[in-house]
Amino acid sequence: MDSLAPGSLALALGGFSIDEDSDMAGGLPAAGVEGLRAGGAAAARAPAAAAAALVDHARVAVDRVLDAWQAPGFDPEREAEDLAAVCFAMRSAIGMSGRLAEADASALFDLSVALWGAALQATHAGGSVGEAASDALDGMGDDLYALVEGEASDASGEEAVRCVAFFSRQASGWAAVGRRQRARACLERAMRHASALEAQVAAQAGASEQHKDKVEAQVVALFSLYLQGSKSAAEGKQQALANNLLSRAVALSRHAAVGPDAALCCAVAIAELQLAQAAQLLGTQRSAPLAAALMSSSFQQLCGEDLAAAAAGGSAHAAGLLDAKKQVLALLCRAHLGAGDAASAAQALDTLEVHAPGAAASDPTGHLPTLVVEAKVAAGKVADALRMLVDQMKAADLAAAPAGGAASKDALPAGGAAARPSPADAFLAGLRMALTRVSDGSLPSFQAAVSAFVWKASGAGAGEAGVAALLGLTQTLLAQEQGGPLCQQLALQALAGDDVSVALHRxxxxxxxxxxxxxxxxxxxxxxxxxxxxxxxxxxxxxxxxxxxxxxxxxxxxxxxxxxGMHQRAAEWLDVAARHEAQPSSVTQLGRLQEHALTGDVAQALAAIRSLASPPCADFHPALLLALCQTAGRGAHPAIYKEAVGAAVRVLIPGEAAPTSLPPGQEAALLAQQAQALDACLAAGTDGKAAGGDSATLCAELAAAVRLAARRLKLLGWQGFAGGAGGQGSKSVLAISGLAYNQLLACAAPEQAVVLATALVQLLPQADAHLHAELTGVAQQARVLLLASQRLLDVHSQKPDSTQPLVLASSLQGRLAQHMQALPAEQHPQLHLLQHCLALETAVRQGDGAAVLHALGRLQPLAGHLAAPQRAAVLASLGEQSSGVVREATCALMLDSLEAEGQQGAASLEAVSIVPALLSQLALPPALQLRALLLAQRQLSGVPRESQCPVWAACCRWLAAHAWNAGATLAQGGDGSGLAGEFLSAAVLLQETCAPAAFAAPSLRAQQAAVPKQAVVAAAEEDDADALSLAGSLPGLGFGCL
Missing domain, CATH: 1.10.10 (Arc Repressor Mutant, subunit A)
Structure with missing residues (x-):
């Protein structure tokens, strides 16, 4: 058997050898050797005559099974039991010393072959019924073959060839349907005859020509067995055994008895096996070089001189050899590409062109052109690859071959026929490969190729296949991540044509x-x-x-x-979207709001808000209101934000006594946002319409928001409305109150002040219980009414001819008086003081003397709380036209206030500066004037020395002069009350208070001693005013007025 030693390249590359403990060590299974040993004994046994009848009975049973297994109602178990009984009877008839006759053994073998063939056919039928029938039929065949297996193992010549050939074919059939165990069993049975067959082949070495055909048949049978055994071993991961059997098959294919046709068939079969092995190796890049080496070896074997001579001699299998070469070279090119060797891949294609010119164009599978394109792309010849694709596309007929799925670059078959891809799929597969090398430099070539494809696909004759091709082109171009922008450009250019649009719309x-x-x-x-x-x-x-x-x-x-950043264009597209909608959608209206707000188109933004929420869109959901407010807040105009927040308030906060759907604190936050939006609109400028409405409307809306906050706070409680003490809820309530306060102080119309004050009176008492523990609700209400009254008086000052502010102020003060009854004066002196001051100012402006006296009388008990600014304000509100009673009451109030301030040790020049105003502006009785002078003297003398500035000294001199003149006037008039002397004494005290050395005239004390005598002279010389008055000697000091 040296001639069958391993010699294939696959075995050499794998470095494998047959394991010593393998059941096929030495080339034959042990069972085959035992069969040969038993064969001699079988020839010595006599044939069993009774077995012939049983064989006929078995033939009848098998025929019945073969006729009925496909019919309904076939019971494989019963039929198997019947045949098993026949086999048992036959085995009993043979006994230990008999054997079957050759004719009977051949008949039983034929019956087994028929059953096995039916079993394979049942497997092809599929389904559970087919599987059950296949198992039963295969078991019946095994039972019959068991009767002749001993005799068959001793078969020689044609019988051995027949057994090996059949079991090899049967093993191939079972392997094709995935039944590897049955295929292995068939191979084992064939191997039991392989040793005898090899011995016969070896014994006939150098046989004559007349026996050459017989030897060739034996060699071909062994070749088929070893080739199928190699496939089975490889599938079972027994690579050493597979390589050993393949090497034996290769050696047999070169046997001298093998004719040209058989040699070609054997070479093609080996190539197909190696193609399958190489295809498996191409799964990973590391195995690609090994696959390339295997294909190189396979191609060298196919190019042997004997095979070339056989093909040149007109063998019927020459076409198969050429096809095998093309497949091997194609897979060799694929392997080189997988290994990254583009030059070797191109060389393999060149070799293919030498052996089969035009093979790529005439390839029935259509995969070779794709492979050529891939190789050209790998070699950097992108333009050549694209030109090749364009040429193929121009020559194709799309309508004749409807496009299917795009061809894959890995779809190259390892053997056998494959469905040819459509021209469009082939083009797209090649384009997909070429797009991996797209660049700015190669873009014109791609544009030309895509344009040619689009022209072909959009033509009138392309039909549905052309439309599908356009879809495939779009998918191919837009699926590329590498060179994405360029591929996108190509896709958009391809779809931009009118022909494409017409074709797709069809x-x-x-x-x-x-x-x-x-x-x-x-x-x-x-x-x-x-x-x-x-x-x-x-x-x-x-x-x-x-x-x-x-x-x-x-x-x-x-x-x-x-x-x-193209917000104007965005707004235009959203307007287009709105026109396409049967009903407004929230998404579109939100987008319109955002873009119109960013462009400053207030009217369109407001329209978007109203379309969204008033009435709401069909797909409106309250959760969209948060997005609505956020979107409106990004705009530059407060009117947009005001409208959005107003819509949210109308939807989310019920106006009546209804429970809330918002979490605690959200209502307060939303109303605070509304107040802020209204405040921003009011502060936007004098153009009321541009700010979202006129000031009266905005103030009314702000007041409504404050009243709503008061109602919801009363209904929900502090926890439900503001979310508990502290936190954001408290800040929201403070914001509402503070903004309303500010607008109350800034509003120009009296009605607005009243409306805001009324709203605040409702909210603040409830809020102060949680925000300001030191203030009661009534006190806070009083503060609001005071602010409103003061604002109305300020409005009257701006428009003195209007009586409405005074009427409204008087009305508010009436309400204020009701609130103040609940506030003790000793606990809230300032509030009472402010109340009476405003009442006094209102009465003065109305010219109501009785109301003025009443207000002054109410202020009298609070004189000690009057500060200098308040005293100045009271004095300024009373003019010289006031009655004497009013003037006296005013003076008494001022003096009581000064006296109380002095008793508190807070004497100051600022406080005393009002006395000259009292004396100069009010025509006061002498007693009040004297009281004022003496009080001023005490206050001035109490001023600390470091504060005795020139202004202080000037004030003292003015008062001293006034006191001297008043005393001299009384003395000259014959005053009998004795006040003249007191005036003169007051003048002396004031003189001494401000340092007498400052006067150049004689001492006032010396003049005071001469007053009675001078007074008589003065009566006779009443025109000599200089003798009685110091007014002419005192410079103008600026006192006597505020």
Missing amino acids: SPATMARVHSVLWHRAAHCLEGGDAAAAKELFAAAYHFSRPEGAAKGARALAACHSRL
């Missing part, structure tokens, strides 16, 4: 798929931050959208323009 289903591809790619770009690319893709998708999807496409285009 097929709505395909157009919808094109739209889907464009849409998803655009969405991917937008998510990745490439808004410019997304804009172009969405625009193309919009062109191919259905009417019901036009609004969605317009919104997507608006989103892209918005991200690019």
Whole structure:
């Protein structure tokens, strides 16, 4: 058997050898050797005559089974039991000393072959019934073959060839349907005859020509057995055994008895096996070089001189040899590409062109052109590859071969026929490979190739296949991650033509798929931050959208323009989306609001808000109101934000006594936002309409928000409305109150002040219980009414001819008086003081003397709480036209206030400065004047020395002069009350208080001693005023007025 020693390249590369403990060590299984040993004994046994009848009975049973197994009602178990009984009877008839006759043994073998063939056929039928029948039929065949297996093992010549050939074919059939165990059993039975057959082949070495055909048949049978055994061993991961059997098959294919046709068949069969092995090796890049080496060896074997001579001699199998070469070279090219060796791949294709010119163009599978393109691309010849694709496309007929799925570059068959891809699929497969090398430099070549493809696919004769090809082109171009922008450019250029648009519109289903591809790619770009690319893709998708999807496409285009900062264009696209909608959608209206707010189109933004919430859109949900407010807040105009927050308040906060749907604290926060929006509108400028409405309307809305807050706070309680003490809820309530306060102070119309004050009176008492523990609700209400009254008086000052502010102020003060009754004066002196001051000012402006006296009388007990500004304000409100009673009451109030301040040790020049005003502006009785002078002297003398400035000294001199003149006047008039002397004494005290050395005139004390005598002279010389008055000697000091 040395001639059958291992010699194939696969075995040499694998480095494998047959294991010593393998059941096929030495080439034959042990069972085969035992069969040969038993064969001699079988020849010595006599044939059993009774077995012939049983063989006929078995033939009848088998015929019945073969006729009935496909019919309904076939019971395989019963039939198997019947045949098993026949086999048992036959075995009993043979006994230990008999044997079957050769004819009977041959008949039983034929019956087994028939049953096994039916079993394989049942397996092909499939299904549970077919599987059950196959198992039963295979078991019956095994039972019959068991009767002749001993005799068959001793078969020689044609019988041995027949057994080996049959079991090899049967093993191949079982392997094809995946029944490897049965295939292995068939191979084991064939191997039991292989040793005898090999011995016969070896014994006939150098046989004559007349026996050469017989030897060739034996060699071919052994070749088929070893080749199938190699396949089975490889599938069972027994690589050493597979290589050993393959090497034996290769050696047998070169046997001298093998004729040219048989040699060609053997070479092709070996090549097919090696193709399958190489295809498995191509699964990983590391195994690609090994696959290339295997294919190189296989090609060398196919190029042997004997095979070439046989093919040249007109063998019927020459075409098979050429096809095997093409497949081997194609897979060799694939292996080199997998290993990254583009030059060797190109060389393999060149060799293919030498052996089979035009093979790529005439390839029935259509995969060779794709392989050629891949090799050219790998070699950097992208332009050549694209030209080849264009040439193939121009010569193709798309309508004759409808496009299916795009061809895959890994679809090259390892052997056997495969469905030829359509021309469009082949082009797209090649284009997909070429796109891995797309660049700015190669872009013109790609544009030309794509244009040629589009021209062919959009033609009138392309039909549905052309439309499908356009879809495949779009998918191919937009699926590329490498060179994505360039591929996107190619796709958009391909879809931009009118012919393409017409073709796609003829097929709505395909157009919808094109739209889907464009849409998803655009969405991917937008998510990745490439808004410019997304804009172009969405625009193309919009062109191919259905009417019901036009609004969605317009919104997507608006989103892209918005991200690019093109807000005006975004607003225009959203307007387009709104026109395409049968009913307004919340998404579109929110987008319109955002874009119009950013562009400053207030009217359109407000319209979007109203479309969204008043009445709400069909798909409106309250959760959208948060987005509504956030979107409106991004705009530059407060009127937009005001409208949005107002809509949210109207929807989310019930006006009546209804429970809330918002979490605790959210109502307060929302109303605070509304107050802030209204405050921003009021502060926007004098143009009321541009700020969201006139000031009266805005103040009314602010007051309504405050009243709503008061109602909801009363209904829900502090926890439900503001969310508990502290936190954001408290800040929201403070914001509402503070903004209303500010507008109360700033409003120009009296009605607005009254409205805001009334609203605040409702809210603040409830809020102060949680925000300001030191203030009661009544006190806070009083403060609001005081502020409102003061604001009305300020409005009257601006418009003195209007009587309405005074009427409203008087009305508010009446309400204020009711509140003040609940506030003790000793606990809230300042509130009472402010109340009476405002009442005094109102009465003075109304000219109501009785009300003025009443107010002054109410202020009298609170004189000690009057501060200097308040005293000045009271004095300023009373003019010289006031009655004497009013003047006296005013003076008494001022003096009581000064006296109380002095008793508290708070004497100051600022406080005393009002005395000159009293003396100069009010025509007071002498007693009050004297009281004022003496009080001023005490206050001035109590001023600390460091504070005795020139102004202080000037005030003292003015008062001293006034006292001297008043005393001299009384003395000259013959005053009998004795006040003249007191005036003069007061003048002396004031003189001494401000340092007498400052006067150049004689001492006032010396003049005071001469007063009685001078007074008589003065009566006679009443015109000599200089003798009685110091007024002419005192410079103008600026006192006597406020």
